[in-house]
Amino acid sequence: MLDQLMKITPTEIALAIFAVAMLVQLAVFRAHVNSAEAKGKTVRFPGLMTSLARIPVRTDDKPKS
Amino acid sequence: MQNNPRLARLILDQAQRDERDDDWSGREIEIADLLDQAVTTGQSRIDLRNRLVTGTRATNSMIYRDLAEAISESLTDQIRDLDSDIAKLENDLIPSRLVMGTIIGLMLGAFGAVVYGSADVLTAASITIAMVTAFFGVQAYRKRAFAIISTLKGRRTNYDAFRNLLRSEP
Numbered sequence: 001m002l003d004q005l006m007k008i009t010p011t012e013i014a015l016a017i018f019a020v021a022m023l024v025q026l027a028v029f030r031a032h033v034n035s036a037e038a039k040g041k042t043v044r045f046p047g048l049m050t051s052l053a054r055i056p057v058r059t060d061d062k063p064k065s
Numbered sequence: 066m067q068n069n070p071r072l073a074r075l076i077l078d079q080a081q082r083d084e085r086d087d088d089w090s091g092r093e094i095e096i097a098d099l100l101d102q103a104v105t106t107g108q109s110r111i112d113l114r115n116r117l118v119t120g121t122r123a124t125n126s127m128i129y130r131d132l133a134e135a136i137s138e139s140l141t142d143q144i145r146d147l148d149s150d151i152a153k154l155e156n157d158l159i160p161s162r163l164v165m166g167t168i169i170g171l172m173l174g175a176f177g178a179v180v181y182g183s184a185d186v187l188t189a190a191s192i193t194i195a196m197v198t199a200f201f202g203v204q205a206y207r208k209r210a211f212a213i214i215s216t217l218k219g220r221r222t223n224y225d226a227f228r229n230l231l232r233s234e235p
Contacts, residue, residue, distance in 0.1 A: 011183040018171050019192050019199075025164045026199050026206075032157045033206045036150060036213050043101040043220075048139040049093050052076065053084040055131045 066109040072099040073116035080132055081124060104223040114230050133231040140228040147221045154214050161207055168200045 075096050079089060103113050121129040175192045178184035 007185075009183050011178045012185075012188045015171065015175055015178065015184065015188070015192050018167065018174075019195055022164055022168050022171065022199050023195065025160065026202050029157060029161050029164070029203065030206050032154070033210045033213070036154050037209065039150065040213055040217060043097045044093075045097050045100065045139050045143055047142060048096065048136065049079060049089050050084065051135040051139055052079040052132075053082050053089075055080045055127050055135055057126050 066103070066106065066112060068099050069103055069109060069113050069116055072096065072103055073113060073120055075099070076117065076132075076136070077120045077124065080121075080127060080135070101220070104227040107226070110223075110227050110230055113227075117231075130234075137228040137231045140224045140231075144221055144224050144228070147217050147224070151214055151217050151221070154210050154217075158207065158210055161203055161210075165200065165203055165207075168196045168203070172196050 075092055079092065079096070082089070103109050117132060118129050121127055121132055172193050175184065175189040175196075179186055179189045
């Protein structure tokens with residue numbers, strides 16, 4: 001049994017390499033989804049406050065729309 | 066909808082503010098939250114638009130079109146950002162599907178290797194357990210990614226509808 005376990009065949013190496021690659025893919029995918037989730041939680045309207053404050057005062061030409 | 070009077074008041078106050086005052090950081094968060102809630106239903110959108118129209122008429126210092134332009138341009142920026150987030154997530158979903166297929170292939174491969182005799186049972190079993198875990202992990206995150214995409218698309222639709230409503234002359 002132990003002799004069998006200690007003997008690493010090329011097939012086992014190939015399977016292990018693929019398995020590690022798939023786990024890395026999962027970790028990358030997980031990180032992307034988590035960052036997208038965190039970003040989607042906070043709603044911000046960048047520039048809204050500045051553009052609102054920049055609205056020109058127009059009392060002379062057209063007082064009421 | 067019940068927060069619309071306050072939101073309209075905040076927006077109109079901000080619009081009458083001078084650009085050089087920069088003490089609006091607390092209000093920015095409140096306006097963003099309220100605006101996000103206010104555009105979720107059609108009734109609420111129409112209500113908010115009407116409040117902004119009557120509000121600008123009452124102030125006598127600005128015209129509605131300027132206000133609508135300022136808000137709708139900001140909404141356009143937001144829609145563009147949402148589009149890019151959605152595209153990134155959809156791009157992430159493509160390899161995840163390939164990963165699911167490869168994981169199933171690996172499980173079959175580990176089983177076949179034992180049958181063929183080129184791998185021992187313990188190695189094959191541990192790889193299979195790792196891949197079953199990875200399979201359900203990928204599936205769970207795929208579900209979450211789809212949920213985020215549908216939320217983002219819903220928000221995009223709401224902002225787009227409100228932008229069109231603001232631009233149409235009352």
